[in-house]
Amino acid sequence: MSKININEKFSLFTKEWTPKIIAESNGQLVKIAKGSGELVWHHHENEDELFIVFKGVLTLQLRDKNIVLNAGEMYVVPKGVEHCPLAEPDTHFMMIEPANTAHTGILESEVTISADKQEWI
C-alpha cells in the first residue's frame, strides 16, 4: 500500500453520511465521512465505534448526554450504546470499526448504506 493523505481522501467525495473506506488494519476498517444535520438513532450490538473529527463539529448525541467533538477530538461509542450523530455543515470525521459493522445498526433507514455497499477510495 501507499501512504494515505487524509485530507486528499476527503477531497474525493461530497455525499454526506456515506462512509468511504481508506484502510484496513487487524480486521477493522478506517472510514471517513462527511456530514451535516442529523443521521438516525442506532446502536451496534457488538462493536465499539471510534470517532475522530478532522473539520467542523460532530455532536454524538447519546441518550443521557451529548459529546461535542471539534477538530482534533475523539470519542469511542461503546458497543450497545444508542447514539445519533449530529454534524455542523461540512463536518469531516473518521470512524474506525470492525469490518462487519452495520452503518446504522439493526435499523434500516433510507440513509443506511449497507456494509457491502461502502466503497474504498
Added chain:
Amino acid sequence: MSKININEKFSLFTKEWTPKIIAESNGQLVKIAKGSGELVWHHHENEDELFIVFKGVLTLQLRDKNIVLNAGEMYVVPKGVEHCPLAEPDTHFMMIEPANTAHTGILESEVTISADKQEWI
C-alpha cells in the same frame, strides 16, 4: 468516558518513543507517542500497526522502501513486516494496534517499553 482532545493529550508528556494509551476500542489500543531520531528495526508477528502523524515527519523505514509521513498522513504496517521508525525532532504520532502488541516486537532493546508498562494518560 469523556471526549479526548488529542493535542491536549500530547501536552501531558515529553519522553520520546514512550507510547501513552488514550483509548481502547474493540480490543485495540489508541496510543500516542513523540519521537525524534531512530527507534530500532522490529516487526510484529501477528499485528498490523496503524500510524497517523499529527506533527512533524515520521519516516517508516521498511526493508524495500521508505514511507515518509507528514502531518495528516497515515500508513498501516502489515503484520510481519520489518520496520524502523525515524522521526524528525518533536514529531507527534498516533498508533492503533491490538492491546497485546509488543512495543518493539520480539526484540528487547534498551528503548523497549513492555506492554504492561505502557500507561494511560
